[in-house]
Amino acid sequence: MKRATLATLGALLVVVLSAPIWIEALLRALVFVPDAPLDPAPARIVAEFPEANPELFESIVLDRDGSFYVSLLTRGEVWRVTPEGDRALFATIPAGPFRMRDFDGYVGALALDAEGDLFVTVGARDRERRGVWRVSRDGDASLFAGLATDVWPNGIAIGPQGGIFVADSAAPRIWRVDRARGDVTLWLEHPLLERTGSRWLPGVNGLQVFQGDLYASNTSAGTILRIPIRPGGDPDAPRVHARGVSADDFAFRDNGELFLTTHPLNRVLRLSPGGAWSVLATADQGAMGPTSAVVGRGRDGRDVLYVLNDGGFMVPTHRGTPNILALALDPVDAGNSRDRDPRQR
Numbered sequence: 001m002k003r004a005t006l007a008t009l010g011a012l013l014v015v016v017l018s019a020p021i022w023i024e025a026l027l028r029a030l031v032f033v034p035d036a037p038l039d040p041a042p043a044r045i046v047a048e049f050p051e052a053n054p055e056l057f058e059s060i061v062l063d064r065d066g067s068f069y070v071s072l073l074t075r076g077e078v079w080r081v082t083p084e085g086d087r088a089l090f091a092t093i094p095a096g097p098f099r100m101r102d103f104d105g106y107v108g109a110l111a112l113d114a115e116g117d118l119f120v121t122v123g124a125r126d127r128e129r130r131g132v133w134r135v136s137r138d139g140d141a142s143l144f145a146g147l148a149t150d151v152w153p154n155g156i157a158i159g160p161q162g163g164i165f166v167a168d169s170a171a172p173r174i175w176r177v178d179r180a181r182g183d184v185t186l187w188l189e190h191p192l193l194e195r196t197g198s199r200w201l202p203g204v205n206g207l208q209v210f211q212g213d214l215y216a217s218n219t220s221a222g223t224i225l226r227i228p229i230r231p232g233g234d235p236d237a238p239r240v241h242a243r244g245v246s247a248d249d250f251a252f253r254d255n256g257e258l259f260l261t262t263h264p265l266n267r268v269l270r271l272s273p274g275g276a277w278s279v280l281a282t283a284d285q286g287a288m289g290p291t292s293a294v295v296g297r298g299r300d301g302r303d304v305l306y307v308l309n310d311g312g313f314m315v316p317t318h319r320g321t322p323n324i325l326a327l328a329l330d331p332v333d334a335g336n337s338r339d340r341d342p343r344q345r
Helices: 002-030
Strands: 043-048 057-062 068-072 077-081 087-092 106-112 118-123 131-135 141-146 153-158 163-168 173-178 184-189 204-210 213-218 223-228 239-243 250-252 258-261 267-271 277-282 290-297 303-309 323-328
Touching: 057 106, 057 303, 068 106, 077 106, 118 141, 118 153, 118 163, 131 153, 153 213, 163 204, 173 204, 204 250, 213 250, 250 290, 258 290, 258 303, 267 290, 277 323
Parallel strands: 057 290, 106 153, 153 204
Antiparallel strands: 043 323, 057 068, 068 077, 077 087, 106 118, 118 131, 131 141, 153 163, 163 173, 173 184, 204 213, 213 223, 223 239, 250 258, 258 267, 267 277, 290 303, 303 323
16 A cells, blocks of 8 residues: 555656646647747846736737737736836726636737727627727727627737728637727638637637738637738738748738747747748747737837737646746847847837
8 A cells, every 4th residue: 555655646746747748748739830940039028917927918019109008818907018117907898707618708819009099809708798899098998899699709900991800719700890880790701710720729819910911820720821901901812821830929020020929838939031930939038828929119229029928827837927028139249139128119
């Protein structure tokens, strides 16, 4: 009996100590990730959120004055963070309480319009509150456009011709919301938006408009799609821009470089316009559970990638503190670039 007890304890110890290894192996079996060399960018933490740990920080956008807005999916909150890292609750949306087993009762992705209003995807448990919410510059939140009960609202992007695009992660669909009237129409339904990989993963997820086209990440299928927008606002046939990567969110640089967050894999990836992959940041630099990213400018005029990290909310064995991480995309030199202050103008 004593030997059996010791053997059991030993086996449990091995499982606990090896948990990060087998959990990452399981994740790799479910997701697509490119075999990319490590090319780390100089990193600096802009802000940390120890008072909201563990919480699932979902989305980040950047205002003209250099302030950030971030959504806390599990709390139904939007926070404002100054360029100096000071943070405060900005708005609360009655979406929850959050329920993990069916991923219900959440506040999702953010988009910021030219007037400074935020638009937020909300998967509220009360179906009358499910849809796209608008948060004014004063922090007042209200339902802007309701969505059907079978929609899993996720990524959001403001497009041309007065449209707001919304990803439906449960079905191969992208919805369009009219910014003037709040009317909702089905903009695109296509097989390339299907969840062809693991059903544990969302289908169409992040959305971004770049150079007049809408781009979408299909996390389950491991693709990034480019969807041309016709002059009248209708979609053209989607095309695969990149494959072999289960991205959560992503951001473009003006030169066409693409930066992707991989959430539970703790990596920020860079895809060059020529198709070369590299790993821009890992957990060693603070990219612990990267969910969202946005490109801005530092005080020296150089590009900076700001990455929102949830601290490893989805993988308890890889825990850190949620943060906003600044990655210098054009460091002045390798010797002192870590001491730069890559804040917005």
